[in-house]
Amino acid sequence: MDASALDSASFYDIVAAFAPPGLERQARVLLAEAEAALTRIDTQIKALTVARDFQRGRIAALKYAMSPVRLLPSDVLAEIFLDTIDVSRNLQYSSAPLSNLGLTPVLRLASVCAHWRQLALCDPRMWRGDIRLNVANVSATYCEIAGLMLQRSSPHPLDLTLGVKDHRYKPPAFSMEVLSAVLGCAQRWKSLRIETNVLHLLKAPLPRLERLERVFVEIVSRSTDPTTSLLLDAPLLAHARITLNHLEKIPLPWTQLVELVLTNGDNTSSILNILSECTALRTLELNIIAWDNDAGVLLNPFVICNLHQLSVNFMQPDSGDGTTAPFFANLTSPVLQQLKVTFEFLDNGPLDPEFISFLRRSPQLQSLSITECDMDSAFLSTILLNTPSLESLQLACCFHCLGQEFFQRLTYTNGATNSFPAAPRLREIYLESCRGDFREENVMDMVLSRWWTDAQLTALPAPPLVARWNDISISTVDGMQKTDEFKAWISSRCEEGLKLYIH
Missing domain, CATH: 1.20.5 (Single alpha-helices involved in coiled-coils or other helix-helix interfaces)
Known part of the structure; x- marks a missing residue:
C-alpha cells in the first residue's frame, strides 16, 4: 500500500510498530x-x-x-581622466540624482582602484567644469555630495547652473543647504545661470565676485521680490543674458557689459534707461514690447559708441498698435555694422521715419535684415539711399515693399548725371517669402548693371562706382513663373560665377 494513501497518524503508528530494536542507538x-x-x-x-x-x-x-x-605616469593618467570627464559632461544629464551634478564620471573613475581614487580626489581639476545643481533637492545625500564637490573643486573657477528638475504643478521647496554651499564659493564663480526664482534667497552678504564673467538669468519674478545686489560687485562681468519681467529686481553693472541679450515682457519704459547706461556694449539683442502709438516719443538721446551688432525683436503691445519710434529716435550707434529688426505682430509691424534718422546716424552699417515689416517700396527705397556702406540686405515676409521701384533704385547707370547709386557697396540680396509687382526685365536690368566677369572688370577703364554682385536670392510667395529665356539667362550668370537663385 502507498504511504500517501494513509493518514499521517496511521503512517507513524506502523513505523513505530515495526521499528527494529536498537534503531535509536544506531541513528x-x-x-x-x-x-x-x-x-x-x-x-x-x-x-x-x-x-x-x-x-x-x-x-x-x-x-x-x-x-x-x-x-603611465600619474600626471598623464590625470589628463586622460580629464578628457573622459569633459566628454561625459557634454552628454545630456540623465535622471539619476548624482548625475545632475555632473559627478558620475568622476565617481566611476574613483571606484576602479585605490590608486585611481587617490588621483581623482587629490586633483581639483576633476571637480571643476559646468555644474548643474538642483536647488530643490533636499536629500541629505544630494546636499552632502553637492557641498563636497564644490569644496573639492577649489581653487578652480566654477560654471554653475541653479535650477529645479520639475515644478510645473507646485512651487519648489528650495534646499538652503545647497544654496549656502553655492554662496560659500561665490568668489570662484566664472559663469552663473539662474533658471528658477531664488532671488529672495540670495540676500546674504557676498564677497567681491572677482572671477564672474557671464551671467544668465531666465526666471519669472514677482513684484514682491526684494531687490538683490548679488551681481553688482563683479568687475569682470561683461556678458549677460537676462529674461526677466522686473528688471529692477536684479541690477547689473550695466556700464561694463560688452554683450547683452535682454528679454522683457512687461516694463518697456525701463529699457531705454537701462540702455543709456550700457555705454560699452559691442553686441546687443533685445526682445521687447513695442511702444503704444498713443504714448508719444519722449526724447532722451544716448550714444553707444562701440556697438557693432544690434538685433531687436519687437513684440505686439496689448493695444494691438505699436511703434518703434522711441527706440530708434533715442539711440545712436555710430560704428554699427550689423542690424536685424524683427516684428512678432499679428499684422506686420511698422517702421517709423525715426528709423531712417537712425540709419543716417549709423554710416558704417554693412548688414541689414528686416523680417515681417509692413513697409512700402518708397520706404525701402529711402532705406537704400541712407545706407552707403551696406553690403548685405535680407528681407523676409515683407509683402508690400518689393516692386519695380526697388529694382530700378538698385540699377546702376554708369555715367548718368542724374543717377545717384543707392547702396553702392551692396553685394548680397536675400529676399525670402516676399511679394511684389515686378517683372523679369527688372531683375535682369538690376543684375547686369552691377555684374562683370573677372575679364570684364579688368578691362574697365576705371573701377565702377558700385560693388559687383556676389549673391542674389529671390523667393516669392506668388509662385513667379520663369520663362525659358529667363532660366537660360540665370544659368549663364551662374556659369560666369554669380550666385543667383530665383524661385
Whole structure:
C-alpha cells in the first residue's frame, strides 16, 4: 500500500510498530558521523573560498601589471581622466540624482582602484567644469555630495547652473543647504545661470565676485521680490543674458557689459534707461514690447559708441498698435555694422521715419535684415539711399515693399548725371517669402548693371562706382513663373560665377 494513501497518524503508528530494536542507538551514531562530515566539508569550502579569492587577486594584479595603463605616469593618467570627464559632461544629464551634478564620471573613475581614487580626489581639476545643481533637492545625500564637490573643486573657477528638475504643478521647496554651499564659493564663480526664482534667497552678504564673467538669468519674478545686489560687485562681468519681467529686481553693472541679450515682457519704459547706461556694449539683442502709438516719443538721446551688432525683436503691445519710434529716435550707434529688426505682430509691424534718422546716424552699417515689416517700396527705397556702406540686405515676409521701384533704385547707370547709386557697396540680396509687382526685365536690368566677369572688370577703364554682385536670392510667395529665356539667362550668370537663385 502507498504511504500517501494513509493518514499521517496511521503512517507513524506502523513505523513505530515495526521499528527494529536498537534503531535509536544506531541513528545517533549515524547523525554524529553526518554532522562531523558536514563540518569537514564547510572547513574545506572556506579554505577553497580563501584560495579562490587569492587567485582572483593574483589574476587582477597580473592583468594590471600587463596593462599599458600601469606604465603611465600619474600626471598623464590625470589628463586622460580629464578628457573622459569633459566628454561625459557634454552628454545630456540623465535622471539619476548624482548625475545632475555632473559627478558620475568622476565617481566611476574613483571606484576602479585605490590608486585611481587617490588621483581623482587629490586633483581639483576633476571637480571643476559646468555644474548643474538642483536647488530643490533636499536629500541629505544630494546636499552632502553637492557641498563636497564644490569644496573639492577649489581653487578652480566654477560654471554653475541653479535650477529645479520639475515644478510645473507646485512651487519648489528650495534646499538652503545647497544654496549656502553655492554662496560659500561665490568668489570662484566664472559663469552663473539662474533658471528658477531664488532671488529672495540670495540676500546674504557676498564677497567681491572677482572671477564672474557671464551671467544668465531666465526666471519669472514677482513684484514682491526684494531687490538683490548679488551681481553688482563683479568687475569682470561683461556678458549677460537676462529674461526677466522686473528688471529692477536684479541690477547689473550695466556700464561694463560688452554683450547683452535682454528679454522683457512687461516694463518697456525701463529699457531705454537701462540702455543709456550700457555705454560699452559691442553686441546687443533685445526682445521687447513695442511702444503704444498713443504714448508719444519722449526724447532722451544716448550714444553707444562701440556697438557693432544690434538685433531687436519687437513684440505686439496689448493695444494691438505699436511703434518703434522711441527706440530708434533715442539711440545712436555710430560704428554699427550689423542690424536685424524683427516684428512678432499679428499684422506686420511698422517702421517709423525715426528709423531712417537712425540709419543716417549709423554710416558704417554693412548688414541689414528686416523680417515681417509692413513697409512700402518708397520706404525701402529711402532705406537704400541712407545706407552707403551696406553690403548685405535680407528681407523676409515683407509683402508690400518689393516692386519695380526697388529694382530700378538698385540699377546702376554708369555715367548718368542724374543717377545717384543707392547702396553702392551692396553685394548680397536675400529676399525670402516676399511679394511684389515686378517683372523679369527688372531683375535682369538690376543684375547686369552691377555684374562683370573677372575679364570684364579688368578691362574697365576705371573701377565702377558700385560693388559687383556676389549673391542674389529671390523667393516669392506668388509662385513667379520663369520663362525659358529667363532660366537660360540665370544659368549663364551662374556659369560666369554669380550666385543667383530665383524661385
